Amino acid sequence: MPDTAAHDRRRGHLAMLGFAALVAGSFGLGGLAAAHALFTPLVARLNRGEPAAISTLLVMLGGLAVLVAVSGGALLATDWGALPPIVWITAVYLGIPATAVTFLLLRYAAMRLPSAKVMAYTYLVPSFVIVWELALGQTPPPALVLPGIALCAAALVLLLKHEDGAAP
Numbered sequence: 001m002p003d004t005a006a007h008d009r010r011r012g013h014l015a016m017l018g019f020a021a022l023v024a025g026s027f028g029l030g031g032l033a034a035a036h037a038l039f040t041p042l043v044a045r046l047n048r049g050e051p052a053a054i055s056t057l058l059v060m061l062g063g064l065a066v067l068v069a070v071s072g073g074a075l076l077a078t079d080w081g082a083l084p085p086i087v088w089i090t091a092v093y094l095g096i097p098a099t100a101v102t103f104l105l106l107r108y109a110a111m112r113l114p115s116a117k118v119m120a121y122t123y124l125v126p127s128f129v130i131v132w133e134l135a136l137g138q139t140p141p142p143a144l145v146l147p148g149i150a151l152c153a154a155a156l157v158l159l160l161k162h163e164d165g166a167a168p
Contacts (some may be wrong), residue, residue, distance in 0.1 A: 120159035
């Protein structure tokens with residue numbers, strides 16, 4: 001008798017991997033933006049009980065497939081041996097641990113919070129970057145950035161506000 005739970009997990013894995021490849025392949029960078037927006041609500045829907053590490057691995061493999069499909073020629077044309085070590089360090093750091101932790105935390109949150117609230121917290125990322133830059137002694141961003149920060153803060157307040165009588 002086949003293990004139906006394992007079959008459902010495999011189907012969920014293939015669905016997540018296929019979704020990323022299909023959207024990115026069909027719509028290019030606009031598709032990647034759509035995939036990012038749809039990822040959070042679909043995580044809970046496509047989850048079949050697989051461990052978070054497996055989901056993260058599959059998302060990263062899907063991302064690798066999209067990267068190769070979209071920029072395979074540029075990857076082959078790059079003289080990888082001539083790149084300075086800092087490029088390798090940065091690429092490996094951003095490509096593996098930072099991406100894995102980000103998707104692991106996003107999946108964790110998406111399984112426990114409404115997707116609108118999870119995505120609302122992503123609006124804080126640019127502000128966190130600015131705060132870190134200021135803390136590390138960099139120059140403040142130009143005043144042109146302030147309206148964007150204000151809009152992000154307003155959107156966050158609207159998305160996270162509690163309606164009367166609604167559960168937090």
